[in-house]
Amino acid sequence: MEKAGWDGFEIGAMLRTFDGAIQNIATTLPEDRAYSQSSSFTASVADWRIEKPLFNKDYCIDCQFCWVFCPDMSIISRDKKMIGIDFDHCKGCGICVEVCPTNPKSLLMFPEQKDEESALVEWPKKVKKEKEDEVGEE
Amino acid sequence: MSEIKKIKNLKEFSTSADRFEGANLLCPGCAHSIIVREVLNATNDDLILAASTGCLEVCTAVYPYTSWDASWIHIGFENGSTAVAGAEAMYKALKTKGRLKQPDRVPKFVAFGGDGATYDIGFQWISGCFERGHNMMYVCLDNEVYANTGGQRSSSTPIGASATTTPAGSVSYGEKKNKKDMVAIMAAHGAPYVAQVAPNKWKDMVAKIQKGFAAEGPVFINAMSACTTEWKFAPEDTIAISDLATDSLVFPLYEIINGTELNITYRPKNIIPVRDYLGAQGRFKHLFKKEYSYLIDEWQTRVDAKWEQLQRREEARV
Ligand SMILES: Cc1ncc(C[n+]2csc(CCOP(=O)(O)OP(=O)(O)O)c2C)c(N)n1
Numbered sequence A: 001m002e003k004a005g006w007d008g009f010e011i012g013a014m015l016r017t018f019d020g021a022i023q024n025i026a027t028t029l030p031e032d033r034a035y036s037q038s039s040s041f042t043a044s045v046a047d048w049r050i051e052k053p054l055f056n057k058d059y060c061i062d063c064q065f066c067w068v069f070c071p072d073m074s075i076i077s078r079d080k081k082m083i084g085i086d087f088d089h090c091k092g093c094g095i096c097v098e099v100c101p102t103n104p105k106s107l108l109m110f111p112e113q114k115d116e117e118s119a120l121v122e123w124p125k126k127v128k129k130e131k132e133d134e135v136g137e138e
Numbered sequence B: 001m002s003e004i005k006k007i008k009n010l011k012e013f014s015t016s017a018d019r020f021e022g023a024n025l026l027c028p029g030c031a032h033s034i035i036v037r038e039v040l041n042a043t044n045d046d047l048i049l050a051a052s053t054g055c056l057e058v059c060t061a062v063y064p065y066t067s068w069d070a071s072w073i074h075i076g077f078e079n080g081s082t083a084v085a086g087a088e089a090m091y092k093a094l095k096t097k098g099r100l101k102q103p104d105r106v107p108k109f110v111a112f113g114g115d116g117a118t119y120d121i122g123f124q125w126i127s128g129c130f131e132r133g134h135n136m137m138y139v140c141l142d143n144e145v146y147a148n149t150g151g152q153r154s155s156s157t158p159i160g161a162s163a164t165t166t167p168a169g170s171v172s173y174g175e176k177k178n179k180k181d182m183v184a185i186m187a188a189h190g191a192p193y194v195a196q197v198a199p200n201k202w203k204d205m206v207a208k209i210q211k212g213f214a215a216e217g218p219v220f221i222n223a224m225s226a227c228t229t230e231w232k233f234a235p236e237d238t239i240a241i242s243d244l245a246t247d248s249l250v251f252p253l254y255e256i257i258n259g260t261e262l263n264i265t266y267r268p269k270n271i272i273p274v275r276d277y278l279g280a281q282g283r284f285k286h287l288f289k290k291e292y293s294y295l296i297d298e299w300q301t302r303v304d305a306k307w308e309q310l311q312r313r314e315e316a317r318v
């Protein structure tokens, strides 16, 4: 579809999310959908972020809390496993990190420019709650 | 009739294919989006959706983009309800005339509206839809404020909240009127199913949405939507604030069937003081000044009284 300017957009016009028909959208995963240029899926909000979440699968228990509470469909889970983050649509809110129950967390916030490899090397170890005196109120 | 989607646990739920897309313009951490995902993912049936003007509508339909993977219509602030009711009436007419192209596919009709659209400006339209008995679900995204236009109070804004039209300051503690009991009002229409939900309690939410979809007739869902921008808390805390709301019983979770059978669906193991909920949000900050501390006590008394009343109604089945 050719993108029209605001004044080329007819009143009552309909935006089609997909190019061509999809029989059952509810059972078709994003990778199998032909998104049209009219879907915000084809846009990016990556430049909204100052910090980004990074994922360490070594500690993940696939509880899917991050998946259900991410407001931006940016936690990618397939076959009941958390497999990564969609950085085109993640707004860096940090909810996924807050709800992650593992110790240490399997998701942590890092500055946007941080590379994943060094983040994984620096990943904190398990925290023993009683012994840490810096740990404040829960 | 269509089958109810099997969602035993969160792992199973996470196999859902979202019909709501990213790169919408909702704030980072916005609960509207979490609620929409939980509602849409509760079914695999086709969806016919509408939204009243407000954050959800404005942020998901910014030309040249749409964030919806389903039929979706927007008309005005006041009429998300009647937009969907019209589509539902047309569906029924086509069905009667035998003109549905795929008669075996039974869609779900859902309208979303903010508390401004629901408690105030679209109220008579919603009431009309419920009186006529359309087969539709109306979901109110209740963030207790006109968020999209900059935080004016609505009839859902609770006592003591600072809003731009009821600002707290040297002469006022903010909103002075109590929140309207919209759940009771909608139940009084005799609707088959009415419920209050919160996105942090995803399982309770999904169970209620599925019950609502299975009901014949109009269904009202009041969904607590913690708003990072207007309630003034950090975006990563949306779920934590929601937990404070449900565990302090400021937002009790319950359902009312056929206008009379009230069931409480969540009883917190440890009920936390309302003070903790209020203290976590900037909109209530001024209540912690000495001269306004009586308002926090009054808050607690109101919440206790409401909880008592809900339990009495549950017992008496009235
Ligand atoms: C008839 C009419 N009056 C006023 C407006 C301006 N307006 C647009 S959105 C909005 C506030 C919406 O508040 P609410 O329904 O609570 O949704 P929220 O943005 O909080 O999700 C207002 C006042 C409008 N679009 N139409």
Ligand code: SF4
Pocket (backbone or CB within 6 Å): A052, A053, A069, A070, A071, A072, A073, A074, A075, A085, A089, A090, A091, A092, A093, A094, A095, A096, A097, B029
């Ligand atoms: S930071 Fe926010 S938007 Fe990004 S993946 Fe986590 S929850 Fe989703």
Ligand code: SF4
Pocket (backbone or CB within 6 Å): A059, A060, A061, A062, A063, A064, A065, A066, A067, A082, A096, A099, A100, A101, A102, A106, A107
């Ligand atoms: S919340 Fe943490 S443990 Fe649970 S699936 Fe997400 S990353 Fe894994």
Ligand code: SF4
Pocket (backbone or CB within 6 Å): B025, B026, B027, B029, B030, B031, B032, B055, B059, B143, B147, B148, B226, B227, B228, B229, B230
């Ligand atoms: S103002 Fe509140 S309701 Fe509106 S998009 Fe932002 S967080 Fe969501």
Ligand SMILES: [Mg+2]
Pocket (backbone or CB within 6 Å): B114, B115, B116, B141, B142, B143, B144, B145, B146, B147
């Ligand atoms: Mg609102």
